[in-house]
Amino acid sequence: MTDVVLRLENLTMQFGGVLAVDNLSLEVKKDKITALIGPNGAGKTTAFNCITGVYEPTNGCVYFYDEAIVSNRPRGKMKKLYAGENTNTDRRIISDTHDMNTKMGIARNFQNIRLFKSLTVFENVLVAKHMRMKQNVFTATFRLNYREEKRVREECMELLEEQGLLHLRNEMAGNLPYGLQRRLEIARALATQPRLLLLDEPAAGMNPQETQELADFIVRTRDKYNLTVFLIEHHMDLVMRISDHIYVLDFGKLIAHGTPEEVQNNQRVIDAYLGVAEDA
Amino acid sequence: MDNSIKKQKIILTAALIIGLFGLLLILEQLLPSSSMLFVVLKKGAIYALAVVSMNLLNGFTGLFSLGQAGFMLIGAYTYAIFTIPLEARDMVYQYFDGGIIKFALPVIPAIILSGIVTAIFAYLIGLPVLRLKSDYLAIATLGFAEIIRAFFQWDKLGPVTNGSNLLKMYPVFHSVIFPFAVSGICIAIIVLLINSSYGRAFKAIRDDETAAEAMGINLARHKQISFTISSFFAGVSGALLAMFQTTVQASAFRATMTYEILLIVVIGGIGSVTGSCLASFLFIACSEWWLRFLDNTTYIGSFKVPLLATGFRKVFFSVVIMIIVLFYNRGIMGTNEFSLDALIGFFRKRFDRHRKEDTAA
Numbered sequence: 001m002t003d004v005v006l007r008l009e010n011l012t013m014q015f016g017g018v019l020a021v022d023n024l025s026l027e028v029k030k031d032k033i034t035a036l037i038g039p040n041g042a043g044k045t046t047a048f049n050c051i052t053g054v055y056e057p058t059n060g061c062v063y064f065y066d067e068a069i070v071s072n073r074p075r076g077k078m079k080k081l082y083a084g085e086n087t088n089t090d091r092r093i094i095s096d097t098h099d100m101n102t103k104m105g106i107a108r109n110f111q112n113i114r115l116f117k118s119l120t121v122f123e124n125v126l127v128a129k130h131m132r133m134k135q136n137v138f139t140a141t142f143r144l145n146y147r148e149e150k151r152v153r154e155e156c157m158e159l160l161e162e163q164g165l166l167h168l169r170n171e172m173a174g175n176l177p178y179g180l181q182r183r184l185e186i187a188r189a190l191a192t193q194p195r196l197l198l199l200d201e202p203a204a205g206m207n208p209q210e211t212q213e214l215a216d217f218i219v220r221t222r223d224k225y226n227l228t229v230f231l232i233e234h235h236m237d238l239v240m241r242i243s244d245h246i247y248v249l250d251f252g253k254l255i256a257h258g259t260p261e262e263v264q265n266n267q268r269v270i271d272a273y274l275g276v277a278e279d280a
Numbered sequence: 281m282d283n284s285i286k287k288q289k290i291i292l293t294a295a296l297i298i299g300l301f302g303l304l305l306i307l308e309q310l311l312p313s314s315s316m317l318f319v320v321l322k323k324g325a326i327y328a329l330a331v332v333s334m335n336l337l338n339g340f341t342g343l344f345s346l347g348q349a350g351f352m353l354i355g356a357y358t359y360a361i362f363t364i365p366l367e368a369r370d371m372v373y374q375y376f377d378g379g380i381i382k383f384a385l386p387v388i389p390a391i392i393l394s395g396i397v398t399a400i401f402a403y404l405i406g407l408p409v410l411r412l413k414s415d416y417l418a419i420a421t422l423g424f425a426e427i428i429r430a431f432f433q434w435d436k437l438g439p440v441t442n443g444s445n446l447l448k449m450y451p452v453f454h455s456v457i458f459p460f461a462v463s464g465i466c467i468a469i470i471v472l473l474i475n476s477s478y479g480r481a482f483k484a485i486r487d488d489e490t491a492a493e494a495m496g497i498n499l500a501r502h503k504q505i506s507f508t509i510s511s512f513f514a515g516v517s518g519a520l521l522a523m524f525q526t527t528v529q530a531s532a533f534r535a536t537m538t539y540e541i542l543l544i545v546v547i548g549g550i551g552s553v554t555g556s557c558l559a560s561f562l563f564i565a566c567s568e569w570w571l572r573f574l575d576n577t578t579y580i581g582s583f584k585v586p587l588l589a590t591g592f593r594k595v596f597f598s599v600v601i602m603i604i605v606l607f608y609n610r611g612i613m614g615t616n617e618f619s620l621d622a623l624i625g626f627f628r629k630r631f632d633r634h635r636k637e638d639t640a641a
Contacts, residue, residue, distance in 0.1 A: 052494065102496035114491035116484045118551075118615060127484045130477050131496035137505055140476040141469060149477065192496055 003030040004066070005196050005228040006051070011060035012084040013046050013252075020046040021057070022252035023085050028196070033222060033229045035239045037263075038249035039272060044232045045111055047249070048200055052108055053098040059084055064104060064196070069096050103131055107194030109185045111201045111232075117174030121165055121184055124173050125156045128191035156191060163187040179210055186217075190225065197221075199231035203238055211235050215242050240264065248272065297464070304456055313454070316569045321456045323568065324561035326520040329463040331544045331556040332470055333513035338542070339551035339615075340474055341506040342486030344418045346538050347405070350425025351398050351511045353533035355518025357432055358394035360447040360528045361440060363387060368449040373442055380439040387451050391462065391519045398515025399508045401428070406507040410500065422535060432530040441530070448527040459520050466513050471553055473509065482506050486551075543601055548611050555613030571596065 006028040013021040021043040028034045036044050050057040050070065058078055062070035071094040074082035096104075116124050129152045135145040143149070160166045163183055168176065173184060182202060189197060202218070203211045215238050222229050233239045239246065240260040248256040248263060250272040256263055263269055304321070311317060330352060337343050362385045364372055373379035385393065409420045431437070433444040441447075453459060473479055481502050484492040493499055522528045540563075548559030574593040578585045604611070616622070 054490065097498075098490075098493040099496045099498050102494060108494055110491065110494075114488045114494075116487040116491065118487055119480065119483055123480055123483075126477070127480050127492070127497070128495045130481045130484075131498075133477055135477060137473070137478055137509070140478050141473045143472070143476070145477070152477075188495065 004028070005030050005064065006230060007063040007066075008047070008051070009061040009063070010085070011047065011050055011062065012058050013043070013050055013055060014058040014078070014081070014083060017081070017083065019084055019252050021050065021249075024060070024249070024252070024254055026247050026254065026257065028228060028230045029245065030228050031222070031226065032244040033218065033231065033242050035243040035246045036230065036232050036249060037234070037236075037239055037246060041251075042249040043252040044249055045200055046252075048108065048198055048232065051101075052106060052198065053096050053101045056095045058082060064101075064106065068092065068094050069101055069104065069106075070094060099131070102192055102194075105193070105195035106198065107189035107192045107196070108198035109182075109189050109200055109202060111204065113178075113181050113185055115173040115181055115185060115188070117172065119173055120170050121173055121176065122156060122160065122169040124184060124188050125159060125191045126152065128188050129156065132193065159187055159191055178205060182206075186221075190221065194225075194227065196228045196230065199229065199233075201232055201234060203233060203235045206235075208237075211238050214238065218242060301457060301460070304460060308456060318456050320561070320565045320569055322453075322459050322524055324564040325456075325459040325463040326517055326524055327541070327544065327560040327564055328557045329466050329520065330514060330517040330541050331548065331560045332467050332553055333510045333517065334541050335545050335548070335550065335553065335556045336470055336474065336482075336513075337506060337510040338545060339549075340479065340486060341482040341503065341510075343410070343503060343507065344414055345421040345507070345510075346418045346535070346542065347402075347421035347425040347511075348514055348541050349533045349535060349537040350421075350428040351402060351514035352518030352521060352537070353425075353428055353432060353530055354398045354401050355394040355515030356522035356528045356533070357441060357447065357518075357530070358397040358515065359390050359519035359522050360450050362393060363390045363450040364447065365449070365451075372447060372449055373439070375445065376438040376442065379442070391516055394519040395512040395515040398518070399512040402511030403504065403508045406504050410503045410507060422538070425533075425535065425538065429530050429533055444530065446527045446529050447522075450522070452523045452526050459524065462516065462520060466516055467553065467557065470509075470513060474553065478502070478505065543597075546601075546609075546611055547604060549613035549615060550611065551615035552611070552613035552617055554618035555611055555616075558618070559612055567593065567597070 004027050008024055008026050011021055011024040012019065024043075024047060026034075026036075036047065038044055046055065049055040050060075051062050053070065057070060057072050059073055059082070060071075061068055071092045073093070075093075116127060119127065133140075133145065133148050133152060135148060139145045157166065157169075160169055163186075165180065165184060165187060168180065173181065176184060186199070186202065199218070203214050206214060218229060218231070219242055221227065231239075231243075243260055246257060246260055246263045247254060248266070248269050250268075255268045255272060256266040258266070307317070330348060334345075334348050337345050361379075361381060362383075365384050366382065369382075370378040405421075405424050409417060409424065412420050432441050434441075435443045437443070474482070481492070481497050484495065484497060485499060485502060489499060518533075525532075544559045544563045545556060547563060548555035548557070571593050574588055574596055575590050576588060578588050
């Protein structure tokens, strides 16, 4: 077993003439917290969407535990329009859909919260268990899967209790306050029994106090569930505190990577965030 | 504690159902069988099933489909074709040498078969159509429903479908108990489905497709399941409708019928089973019985009441739809379900408020 959970190889995503992600290669190591940072519009979320299967990348591969889950090369109309480097060695075309990747053990949250608003908190978590239940429509309708259902319900209760959401389990998810919605979304992602957790700006809209708590929470969760965490974040204090390795993206290109200290002192990163003086 | 309450609830529900059927039996003994009430009850029960099956698709899975009339047509035809008694076949299929089907099924297997045949059709239609979303899906399903209607009237299919002629003389029901029982069982199954793990997955798809997929729900498969099951029950309701009407003709299953059912779904509340049931009885009662007077020219003394003429009922309904859509777009029940607890809670709240006001005064 290698210790590389997720490997991106020459991942490129082109929208029209815009290279949103340009030849991105990176590795996420097992049990580590890896961060992907960069200014707004650097292509971080696009990279996430390529990994999970929301988008089909124009070029490049994604390996999950050394198994290719996404692989594409410019073809059809894209062959002419393609502006990136064509360095994909894997000639296969694999485009797993989002649900297949989730089944393999990649869970994610969304930058703009996407809860099932008209379902209760409890049901939101139960939905995540649906794919792992041994059942079909008939056994589910006529409650022949009641043992399975009971087991899953208990698991979800436990999960909600850990997340401190148990007392809210019968609330509509849409009625929860913002912070709790974020927490519920992570709980829901954990309910899919992931091996890799992708967090897309989990601290967006949180105050420093809440961000602090979230940082502790991420570390705690990682230890408890033996997870590997890959996160996008703008709160630098959070990123610098908990990350083991940081990748910096600017205009779709990887401009630096390394430990938090290395990245902080990298001139290109500073330029990307603060801009370069005209007369320099 | 929890279990005893659950048991009580089950007993109470069972008592209610038995009470309902008892009431129906008594009514049948007391009133003449030609009473308008029975027409309303029979048609209401059949429509309730059609509406709930459409609600499963539109309200619970978020698939805006307008194929209901087409699927009911398939159900109605399947039922009629397979149950016409052998001795009557020569007469029904007079232009087609008695048709090519030389056997007749009993009623219950035929009803189940009509559901299955409809489900098979729906599965095949669903393969291409369910790739579409929202309005496009509605247009495509509407188109397919029209194609089905034309297809069943096709002369070349005459030996099976009797072309554009009537199908008749198949077994029908006389008691109001029969449609109530069949619809009741089917609606109960739909409710069980909605409350199962699959029902939760359907609702998740309705709320947010991307998030549902991120939760490992296979969108294509689940939409297909919902579409097929919904059509199964639409087929069953079509079979019941055929029994109610005693004759079947493809030209009756127009898009208007789908709109009627959609209207009931909206009145009852998109995403509420009990709302759908209530609304279908209410709608059928209004259109068949209570508002019939709108269609008749009426004189009070020598004064001719204005506007009341044939077709005015339709105008009235259009206005009602507009009012509902504009001011009351959650329908009777919204997404809530009618339950005894809720009813008791509702009255208790009222009662408490009154008492508070009294003490305040």
